[in-house]
Amino acid sequence: MKELLTLEGVGFVYHTPDGETVAVDGLSFTVKEGEFVSVIGPSGCGKTTLLGLMSGLLSPTEGKITFSGGEKPGYMLQRDELFPWRTIRKNVLLPLEIKKKLTKENAEYADSLFEKYGLADFKEQYPDRLSGGMRQRVALIRTLVFKPEVLLLDEPFSALDYQTRLSVCEDVYNIIRRENKTTVLVTHDISEAISVSDRILMLTPRPARVKKVYTLDFKEESPLKRRKNPRFREWFEILWRDLNE
Amino acid sequence: MNKQGYSAGHVAYLKKRRRSAVAVNVARVAILAGVLGAWELMYRLGVIDGFIFSAPSRIFATLGGLFASGEIYLHIGITLYETLAGFAIATVAGSAVALALWWNEKLRKILDPYIVVLNSLPKIALGPIIIIWFGSGTRAIIVMAVLIAVVVTTITMLGAFLETDADKTLLMRSMGATKVQILTKLVIPSSLAGFINMLKINIGMSWIGSIMGEYLVSKAGIGYLIVYGGQVFRLDLVYASTLILLALAAGMYALVSLAEKLIVGKNRI
Ligand SMILES: Nc1ncnc2c1ncn2[C@@H]1O[C@H](COP(=O)(O)OP(=O)(O)O)[C@@H](O)[C@H]1O
Ligand SMILES: [Mg+2]
Numbered sequence: 001m002k003e004l005l006t007l008e009g010v011g012f013v014y015h016t017p018d019g020e021t022v023a024v025d026g027l028s029f030t031v032k033e034g035e036f037v038s039v040i041g042p043s044g045c046g047k048t049t050l051l052g053l054m055s056g057l058l059s060p061t062e063g064k065i066t067f068s069g070g071e072k073p074g075y076m077l078q079r080d081e082l083f084p085w086r087t088i089r090k091n092v093l094l095p096l097e098i099k100k101k102l103t104k105e106n107a108e109y110a111d112s113l114f115e116k117y118g119l120a121d122f123k124e125q126y127p128d129r130l131s132g133g134m135r136q137r138v139a140l141i142r143t144l145v146f147k148p149e150v151l152l153l154d155e156p157f158s159a160l161d162y163q164t165r166l167s168v169c170e171d172v173y174n175i176i177r178r179e180n181k182t183t184v185l186v187t188h189d190i191s192e193a194i195s196v197s198d199r200i201l202m203l204t205p206r207p208a209r210v211k212k213v214y215t216l217d218f219k220e221e222s223p224l225k226r227r228k229n230p231r232f233r234e235w236f237e238i239l240w241r242d243l244n245e
Numbered sequence: 246m247n248k249q250g251y252s253a254g255h256v257a258y259l260k261k262r263r264r265s266a267v268a269v270n271v272a273r274v275a276i277l278a279g280v281l282g283a284w285e286l287m288y289r290l291g292v293i294d295g296f297i298f299s300a301p302s303r304i305f306a307t308l309g310g311l312f313a314s315g316e317i318y319l320h321i322g323i324t325l326y327e328t329l330a331g332f333a334i335a336t337v338a339g340s341a342v343a344l345a346l347w348w349n350e351k352l353r354k355i356l357d358p359y360i361v362v363l364n365s366l367p368k369i370a371l372g373p374i375i376i377i378w379f380g381s382g383t384r385a386i387i388v389m390a391v392l393i394a395v396v397v398t399t400i401t402m403l404g405a406f407l408e409t410d411a412d413k414t415l416l417m418r419s420m421g422a423t424k425v426q427i428l429t430k431l432v433i434p435s436s437l438a439g440f441i442n443m444l445k446i447n448i449g450m451s452w453i454g455s456i457m458g459e460y461l462v463s464k465a466g467i468g469y470l471i472v473y474g475g476q477v478f479r480l481d482l483v484y485a486s487t488l489i490l491l492a493l494a495a496g497m498y499a500l501v502s503l504a505e506k507l508i509v510g511k512n513r514i
Contacts, residue, residue: 056418072419073419075415077415085437094420094430095420098417098420098422098428098430161402177266
């Protein structure tokens with residue numbers, strides 16, 4: 001598989017008047033085309049910083065990052081960040097407007113995504129009419145609309161209640177697989193990571209270094225099916241033990 | 246079930262609400278009528294001195310006279326002109342300065358103490374200087390209104406710009422947005438509520454500016470009439486002019502509220 005995103009000895013330091021914080025230190029990792037990687041680690045360890053580095057929003061203070069994809073990675077945050085003054089459709093078209101690529105063809109692609117993922121009826125509504133789960137689905141479509149090769153998701157389900165989280169996770173996973181996107185998901189939820197990933201990258205407490213990388217041995221299974229698989233518990237125990245040791 | 250299909254409980258609820266709204270309005274009118282009635286009564290009974298305290302009947306007679314002679318329209322026109330000009334200039338200039346300060350963080354830091362000092366300065370103290378620089382006409386009064394409103398405008402708008410959600414800004418940057426795009430597609434739309442708040446504050450400030458200005462230096466306007474009435478001890482004129490001022494200010498506030506309804510409704514903020 002093609003190596004899409006390579007980090008070699010990457011470090012990142014925040015400088016503030018109160019002092020400096022080493023958030024990431026000597027981190028090397030490779031994301032391959034088409035895989036689903038989850039990043040787990042204790043809170044405050046540098047996961048968001050790592051995504052920022054992968055997206056190019058932050059430049060490493062040490063080491064090197066190589067991105068061999070075309071379009072910049074698409075970013076999805078904990079909250080959907082839909083603009084309340086724009087309709088759902090206009091929200092989704094925002095990245096195209098910004099990149100000055102709002103062609104008829106691209107707008108039709110956006111509409112096809114709405115159709116495909118059952119949101120066509122809500123296109124002309126404003127975000128405040130939609131439930132949290134639906135809004136997060138719209139946020140995903142907004143990320144997909146400019147056809148990025150890599151998706152970076154920063155705890156995208158953690159603001160949702162448990163029931164919704166499971167079903168939105170299922171939907172998002174299926175959409176991502178169907179659209180064939182390479183994905184890096186940051187989460188603090190071990191079971192969520194097990195239910196969606198090909199590989200899991202576990203980080204140390206701050207500064208973030210690679211603690212361990214796990215390659216999961218599930219066959220192509222949806223998150224809900226994985227949760228019922230007996231291997232799920234075993235993986236959970238391994239990761240739980242390693243994370244807390 | 247009635248024709249809208251509401252339950253009996255809901256119909257009762259609506260009826261109760263309507264009744265309570267009527268009661269509130271009745272009470273409001275009653276207070277006004279009571280105060281005016283008591284005032285007039287005390288004047289008629291000789292409890293208060295009509296020369297100093299005037300009376301509703303005398304004020305309305307004076308008002309009638311002012312409008313009948315047509316002279317009042319000139320005064321209203323001039324004061325409205327000064328207030329609206331001050332309001333418009335302060336709004337545009339203050340927003341522009343706020344924009345520049347949002348755009349350039351360095352500039353913002355450098356100018357911060359100046360803005361704080363200018364904000365705390367009682368602008369009326371600049372009256373003599375303004376008169377020397379701008380003469381003793383409407384121009385000086387507009388300058389006064391602008392000075393009083395512009396600093397608050399800058400501070401309010403800058404606050405609104407800077408309150409823009411950090412995660413939304415991050416999202417825009419992840420899409421590759423330029424600073425101009427962040428400004429036009431995110432910062433300005435999300436500051437709309439702050440802009441309307443600013444308009445409401447500004448309209449009050451502009452009234453203070455124009456009336457203060459007319460107190461200091463003027464040959465016409467509602468503020469002039471009030472000062473003149475005081476000087477020649479025609480208190481009926483003072484009261485009548487104040488009443489006109491009240492009506493004008495209320496009218497202007499109603500217009501801003503209407504604008505708010507239209508803008509808020511259209512933009513979902
Ligand atoms: N903009 C910033 N300035 C200074 N320190 C920061 C900044 N952002 C994050 N940090 C610090 O860097 C560390 C890692 O933060 P973050 O990457 O957000 O962790 P996580 O996402 O794993 O919770 C934390 O200690 C945090 O306080
Ligand atoms: Mg984080």
